Amino acid sequence: MPRLAIDDLTVRLALRDGRSVHALSEVTLHLRPGTITALIGESGCGKSILAAALMRLLPPTARVSGTARLAIGRGVIDALSPRCRRGTDIGLVPQSPATSFTPVRTVGSQIRETIAALGGNHEPRDLAERAGLPPGLLQRYPHELSGGQAQRAAIAAALAGDPTVLIADEPTSQLDPALASSTHRLLRELATAGTTILLISHDLAALQRDAVADRLAVMHASRIMEEGPAGDILADPWHDYTRDLLAALPERGLRPLPGNPVSLTDLPEECVYHRRNPATRQSGGTTALLAAGDRVVRQRTP
Ligand SMILES: Nc1ncnc2c1ncn2[C@@H]1O[C@H](COP(=O)(O)OP(=O)(O)OP(=O)(O)O)[C@@H](O)[C@H]1O
Numbered sequence: 093m094p095r096l097a098i099d100d101l102t103v104r105l106a107l108r109d110g111r112s113v114h115a116l117s118e119v120t121l122h123l124r125p126g127t128i129t130a131l132i133g134e135s136g137c138g139k140s141i142l143a144a145a146l147m148r149l150l151p152p153t154a155r156v157s158g159t160a161r162l163a164i165g166r167g168v169i170d171a172l173s174p175r176c177r178r179g180t181d182i183g184l185v186p187q188s189p190a191t192s193f194t195p196v197r198t199v200g201s202q203i204r205e206t207i208a209a210l211g212g213n214h215e216p217r218d219l220a221e222r223a224g225l226p227p228g229l230l231q232r233y234p235h236e237l238s239g240g241q242a243q244r245a246a247i248a249a250a251l252a253g254d255p256t257v258l259i260a261d262e263p264t265s266q267l268d269p270a271l272a273s274s275t276h277r278l279l280r281e282l283a284t285a286g287t288t289i290l291l292i293s294h295d296l297a298a299l300q301r302d303a304v305a306d307r308l309a310v311m312h313a314s315r316i317m318e319e320g321p322a323g324d325i326l327a328d329p330w331h332d333y334t335r336d337l338l339a340a341l342p343e344r345g346l347r348p349l350p351g352n353p354v355s356l357t358d359l360p361e362e363c364v365y366h367r368r369n370p371a372t373r374q375s376g377g378t379t380a381l382l383a384a385g386d387r388v389v390r391q392r393t394p
């Protein structure tokens with residue numbers, strides 16, 4: 093039984109000129125209790141939109157279909173409904189942490205307020221220490237923190253509600269490798285203690301170096317291409333997109349991805365990876381995520 097079962101989640105965002113952004117397309121992703129699933133894919137493919145959908149932070153004009161169900165102590169609840177409590181059922185470390193704090197009060201007072209609002213009994217100091225933020229920095233205003241310090245302050249704030257599911261959106265993007273590794277170690281501690289984690293990242297090198305993910309989900313142009321045990325996918329990718337993404341890593345030959353990134357505006361309803369890599373046989377026509385053992389991969393369907 094997954095902790096969070098996301099099925100066929102589709103999000104369309106209307107642009108002012110009448111066109112529509114295919115922000116998520118039939119996203120199916122099951123997060124198992126106490127595991128870390130890393131969601132990877134290039135900039136603009138829809139990773140943060142998935143976080144926004146699960147936090148009910150999409151623009152009001154967004155059209156959403158599909159389901160997300162969260163299994164918790166009080167039963168299975170609709171994770172897209174107000175029954176799902178922000179901060180305690182699902183918590184978020186936002187991608188732009190500086191903007192998640194108001195500029196006019198100290199970081200420490202805001203974390204204290206978050207703790208009170210969520211009914212927890214933590215101390216800001218303890219949360220800061222766990223997140224690797226020197227507690228002395230709690231007395232500062234958000235603009236007095238570096239990007240990496242703000243990132244760790246946002247992690248401390250996300251820990252305030254002991255969320256059942258924690259979504260961390262690029263939590264190490266502004267950290268040097270040593271600090272990134274310590275954030276990854278914290279995520280592992282949380283997972284071991286039972287937290288289910290969705291780690292959004294495009295730093296594949298760091299994910300590999302720290303072996304932080306149990307599972308890996310690969311997204312291209314709003315769609316999941318492949319999902320399975322992280323080690324298996326890194327050693328033997330099944331989708332051409334994953335293969336192309338891995339081949340672009342410095343330690344794997346630095347071969348640039350073929351073609352150009354695909355815009356999500358006015359996409360057809362089908363997978364478009366063939367626009368990027370015309371040689372692929374896994375895209376172009378109807379596709380579906382097909383399961384084989386513990387993995388799924390997007391394939392053309394007859
Ligand atoms: N409010 C919005 N209205 C319309 N389009 C949006 C809105 N927010 C995001 N988008 C578009 O949705 C797409 C997905 O954006 P998203 O932020 O999820 O990308 P991402 O995968 O998180 O990228 P990055 O790695 O750069 O953070 C992008 O094409 C973006 O331009």
Ligand code: NI
Nearest residue numbers: 139140141187
């Ligand atoms: Ni993002």
